[in-house]
Amino acid sequence: MTIDLSTTYLGLELKNPFVPSSSPLSKQLDTARALEDHGAAAIVMYSLFEEEIEAEEGVAQRLQNQDIGHGEAASYLPVHDDLPGHREKYLEQLRRLKEVLEIPVIASLNGVSPGGWVRHAKALEQAGADALELNVYYVAANIEEDGAAVERRVIETLTQLRKQVRLPLSVKLSPQFSAIGNLVRQIEAAGADGVALFNRFYQPDIDTDDLELDQTLHLSTSADSLLAMRWIAILHGRVGLSLAATGGVHTAEDAIKLLLCGADVTYLCSSLLSAGPGRLDEIHAGVLAWLDEHEYESVAQLKGSLSQKNSPDPGAYERGNYIRLLSSYRVPQSLWR
Ligand SMILES: Cc1cc2nc3c(=O)[nH]c(=O)nc-3n(C[C@H](O)[C@H](O)[C@H](O)COP(=O)(O)O)c2cc1C
Secondary structure: OOOEEEEOOOOEOOOOEEEEOOOOOOHHHHHHHHHOOOOOEEEEEEEEEEEHHHHHHHHHHHHHHOOOOHHHHHHOOOOOOOOOOOHHHHHOOOOOOOOHHHHHHEEEEOOOOHHHHHHHOOOOOOOOOEEEEEEEOOOOOOOOOOOOHHHHHHHHHHHHHHHHHOOEEEEEOOOOOHHHHHHHHHHHHOOOOEEEEEOOOOOEEEEOOOOOOEEOOOOOOOHHHHHHHHHHHHOOOOOOOOOEEEOOOOOHHHHHHHHHHHHHHOEEEHHHHHHOOOHHHHHHHHHHHHHHHHOOOOOHHHHOOOOOOOOOOOHHOEEEEEEEEHHOOOOHHHHOO
């Protein structure tokens, strides 16, 4: 029996649900090509950050305004317009990825200002992106600002983008919103085609020897996938947009669980960074073997069969088992005697 792994994400027909998510792996053409050769169904590019473009424009402006007082020497100053800027480099990389890859290329943007989101999104559209992921990575550290204001900004940005950009749009959210389900619903109503749940917040640590902040980036483990599992399960069948699961997909089993919950695609990042492109082959083969063993004919048949709506124990995705779980924990007595 041939098993059909195909899936649809953001309106794109994909050959399987395994998609390398936004990471430095899309910065090199050969690593991107290796991902395609190992079966990636699409690729999400690293993000274009508006604040980096702004910082660069600020430097250019200062250089242009600078009068060093020696007419001739001033001409030795770098002419910034001739240098490929941050945004140009990104657009060039997008064009090159589109040239060398056959799989869809999803651009990723992290904007700051409403005008910036729209301006850069249009440039990404013109450069040939197949879709655009909005990386709304934001730490609500301003304690004067309430949660509703943060949500409103996401929705307003999206509404503006939807008016001006025809590309399929997805929103990559952090898990730190108070009512994720309702926010996703608002995101759908504002015209998004999908959401990616969830971006990881990188947490600063403290080095107790040097009394300094330690900014090491730690990769995920499979345990991290449980966060997306719950929310994908709750949302499947209740919203119409595509659902990407991101965070902690390291094995075929992780991917199967997320598909059972209702993910349309499973994103891979830490697993590929730590294990290389061969991890895609392992996950692909593992998912096929599991589907075969459990007599599924397709990913479509599997998708969402254990979502909250379809689960024999829907309460497990909510608070249902909370008290039972806590009280069923057995303290190892041997440690306390
Ligand atoms: C080194 C590194 C770079 C990343 N860069 C981006 C980025 O530019 N934009 C983005 O939206 N996510 C970025 N991510 C987040 C990943 O795409 C992914 O959502 C997150 O790491 C959780 O998935 P994982 O457990 O498979 O790593 C990055 C992650 C890592 C580890």
